[in-house]
Amino acid sequence: MTRQSAATLRARLVDQAASDLEENRRRQRELAEKIKLLKQEEAILVDILRLAEKYEGLAEASLLSEQAPKKPAPAEAKSRRTAASTPPKETSRQPLLGDLLLSLLGAHEEPRPAKELRDELLERHPDRSPTPQVVRNTLESLVAKGRIRRHKQQRSVKYTLTASA
Incomplete structure (x- = not known):
């Protein structure tokens, strides 16, 4: 191997190493940005889960009230008056x-x-x-x-x- 071919090979290897290093740095920046976005998404999902846990019972109760047939206003008022005058009955709650x-x-x-x-x-x-x-x-x-x-x-x-x- 001649000095010139060794120098040429060394120059190519140095260029390749510099190119690889720059590509690695670019990829690190990309991944750091993705990690940042994923952490933001995780925080949003954690907040959603906390809200879901907090309002789980409330949502089930509102679904039951939405499924109940609607009474006309006078009938609703009458049922409130009779409910207030009668003692509460034992209600069997579903699990x-x-x-x-x-x-x-x-x-x-x-x-x-x-x-x-x-x-x-x-x-x-x-x-x-x-x-x-x-x-x-x-x-x-x-x-x-x-x-x-x-x-x-x-x-x-x-x-x-x-x-x-």
Whole structure:
């Protein structure tokens, strides 16, 4: 190898190293920006989960009131007056959807998808008819509270009880 070819090779290697270094720095800047965006998204999602937990009971109560048939105003006023004059009756409350889903998950060892849990819920509790989205939201709320675990397998999501539950 001649001195000139060695010098040419060295120059090419130095240029390549400088180019690689610049590419690495550019990629680091890109990744730092992505990390910054992901942290912002995480903060937003954490806030949403906190709000969902805070208003979970309120949302279920408002859904029940929306599903109740609307009474005309005079009938509503009359029912308020009679309710105020009669002693309160024992009302049988239905168990919360989250509690029902926890009991269904407890009956199985293996992870279960939300669809199967909803189907089993409809079978065992025909008086309940939550939408698939309500079941998924309730399951995700239980995940956020640490009562169940989420298992992702490609595009499939399954749930199991945590050891503490």
